[in-house]
Amino acid sequence: MTTDPAALRAALAASIPAEPEWRAAVAAVPRERFLGDAVFSATGGGWVPVRRVETAEDEWLRMVHADRTWVTQVDGVEAGDARGPITGSPTSSATLPSLVVRTAQVAGLRPGQKVLEIGTGTGYSTALLCHRLGAENVVSIEYDAQIAARAAGHLRDAGYEPSLAVGDGLNGCKEHADYDAIVATCSVRTVPPSWFWQLNEGGTITTTISGWALAAGLIRLTLDDEGVAQGRFTADAISYMLARPHERPPSAVYFRQDGDTRPFHLDPGLLESWAGRFVAQLSAPSAELMETGTGVVLRDVATGSQAWTEGRVVHQHGPLRLWDQVEEGLHAWQREGGPDLAGFGMTATPWEQVVWIGSPDGPNWRLPV
Numbered sequence: 001m002t003t004d005p006a007a008l009r010a011a012l013a014a015s016i017p018a019e020p021e022w023r024a025a026v027a028a029v030p031r032e033r034f035l036g037d038a039v040f041s042a043t044g045g046g047w048v049p050v051r052r053v054e055t056a057e058d059e060w061l062r063m064v065h066a067d068r069t070w071v072t073q074v075d076g077v078e079a080g081d082a083r084g085p086i087t088g089s090p091t092s093s094a095t096l097p098s099l100v101v102r103t104a105q106v107a108g109l110r111p112g113q114k115v116l117e118i119g120t121g122t123g124y125s126t127a128l129l130c131h132r133l134g135a136e137n138v139v140s141i142e143y144d145a146q147i148a149a150r151a152a153g154h155l156r157d158a159g160y161e162p163s164l165a166v167g168d169g170l171n172g173c174k175e176h177a178d179y180d181a182i183v184a185t186c187s188v189r190t191v192p193p194s195w196f197w198q199l200n201e202g203g204t205i206t207t208t209i210s211g212w213a214l215a216a217g218l219i220r221l222t223l224d225d226e227g228v229a230q231g232r233f234t235a236d237a238i239s240y241m242l243a244r245p246h247e248r249p250p251s252a253v254y255f256r257q258d259g260d261t262r263p264f265h266l267d268p269g270l271l272e273s274w275a276g277r278f279v280a281q282l283s284a285p286s287a288e289l290m291e292t293g294t295g296v297v298l299r300d301v302a303t304g305s306q307a308w309t310e311g312r313v314v315h316q317h318g319p320l321r322l323w324d325q326v327e328e329g330l331h332a333w334q335r336e337g338g339p340d341l342a343g344f345g346m347t348a349t350p351w352e353q354v355v356w357i358g359s360p361d362g363p364n365w366r367l368p369v
Contacts, residue, residue: 003058005032008065012097015067022101025131032064034124034154035094038079039063039070047074047090049082070094072122073147090241092121092147095185099238100125106220106234107183107206109133116141116176116198118169118207118243119185123151123158129183130160138162139176141169143244170245172198179203186243187216189285190367191229193350199223208240209233209346209355209367212248212301213281213289215274216240217341217355221348228349230360235342237274248288248301256297256308259317266327266334268296268309275340276330282355282365283329284322298322332363 013026040047052060072079075088111133120126120142129138140162142148148166165173170192177198187210195205203223210216216239221229270276290297295309305318314323336357346355356364
């Protein structure tokens with residue numbers, strides 16, 4: 001098997017279902033220059049650093065050019081700085097190339113458009129944008145200063161010179177506005193107002209709408225001349241990390257509270273489908289969803305309310321009847337035929353954002369703003 005980086009890039013590009021121009025970008029951008037000298041590999045609930053110096057070069061190159069996500073930071077700890085296995089949540093990664101390309105294609109990006117990328121990460125996705133659109137048309141902002149500095153070095157080494165900024169991408173990047181398109185490589189619970197204000201008329205926002213049930217929907221919103229953005233979700237069951245300010249706040253150790261008990265009317269197994277979980281997330285937007293060996297747990301971050309299933313019953317405790325909210329949403333979804341995410345759309349302004357099924361007049365949910 002070849003370990004020539006150019007041949008590996010060509011094979012990776014050929015494996016990705018994409019427009020020829022984006023496959024050409026994957027074949028051209030040297031991904032091995034963007035992953036640094038170490039990445040994390042998931043193992044047994046934790047993360048083990050995999051170092052280039054401790055790995056055979058051909059094996060490393062094949063790893064780098066696999067169509068998979070490599071975690072590069074866990075709870076602020078860089079893979080190169082970890083002395084051994086650690087636990088925690090990923091806070092930065094090199095996203096799998098096919099997802100980066102899929103997002104760019106959904107965005108409908110064209111050469112000559114000025115694009116703001118939210119989340120520079122390793123710089124790899126930024127380099128793909130530069131190759132396709134021209135570096136002079138690409139602005140990228142990164143929340144983490146250490147990650148941003150490393151990405152800037154990667155991009156220089158690879159020969160790309162976009163405009164880079166450090167800061168909270170939820171505020172956009174006013175310095176270089178206005179933009180024809182904004183593309184987020186992180187998920188958000190709601191679209192930040194600044195993204196609307198920094199778009200040209202007819203501009204687009206491509207992002208994943210997610211939440212604390214971790215079900216995300218990929219959508220391209222187009223801004224009209226009245227300042228309203230609208231679009232439909234794709235059917236993709238994909239996910240990016242939540243933007244750090246949109247992450248759920250730290251919570252205490254979970255203890256089950258019996259509360260009121262009743263038989264449930266809908267099978268909790270509906271939440272195993274991506275669309276079903278997405279509906280649950282819309283219906284109880286401040287609740288986190290957990291799965292145990294015996295059932296489903298919902299815990300509301302804001303009020304401490306909780307619901308958990310066991311056998312054929314659900315226990316609900318606290319001021320919010322979380323399972324009632326979820327069942328109401330699931331009933332509405334089922335009445336519409338239980339579509340996948342392609343059956344959902346969104347209408348949004350800086351002040352009100354609504355996800356709906358079928359049409360804006362169908363069942364709908366307001367996002368937290």
